Amino acid sequence: xxxxxxxxxxxxxxxxxxxxxxxxxxxxxxxxxxxxxxxxxxxxxxxxxxxxx
Numbered sequence: 001x002x003x004x005x006x007x008x009x010x011x012x013x014x015x016x017x018x019x020x021x022x023x024x025x026x027x028x029x030x031x032x033x034x035x036x037x038x039x040x041x042x043x044x045x046x047x048x049x050x051x052x053x
Contacts, residue, residue: 001034001037005034005035005038006031008028008030008034009027009028009031011024011027012027012028015027
């Protein structure tokens with residue numbers, strides 16, 4: 001999931017360089033959502049490992 005976040009950030013940067021503001025904004029929003037989902041899943045994984053032991 002972190003890979004997709006990085007891909008969308010790169011797409012947003014490239015689109016911003018070429019002047020496509022709408023596409024850059026959309027890609028940035030998708031990257032932000034994917035990053036927060038990744039963080040939540042990562043924290044849940046860490047907490048579940050603590051309770052398993």
